[in-house]
Amino acid sequence: MVYRDEMLPCEKCGKKFIYTVEEQRAQGMMGLEKESPALCPSCRESGELGPGLHPGLVKWFSESKGFGFLVQADGSEVFFHQSGVVGDLQVVEQENAPIWYEVKETDRGLKAYNVHVRE
Ligand SMILES: [Zn+2]
Structure with a gap:
């Protein structure tokens, strides 16, 4: 590849942006089909990834702490709380577990919800 x-x-916003080799490689490592991002990095940072599910990987999750972080396809990290996990918590306790998630902007920054296993 x-x-x-x-x-x-x-x-x-209509601005041109660069879909970098690093991002493409990160997607490849996640076992994803190469898919060009629709939004520039600054629009993505504003939390508007767009509606619907996004593919990511678990960075870590602690059931005793009740929260963890996931890695998005562009390599950035998003907080998620166990209340945002759908189904079996044990699955998301595995580092690098492939998942789907949605994001929303909260007072304390981006938060992922509807986190569940990507099979
Ligand atoms: Zn933009």
């Missing part, structure tokens, strides 16, 4: 930087227009 050969990666190269790609120039893409943001669907939200």
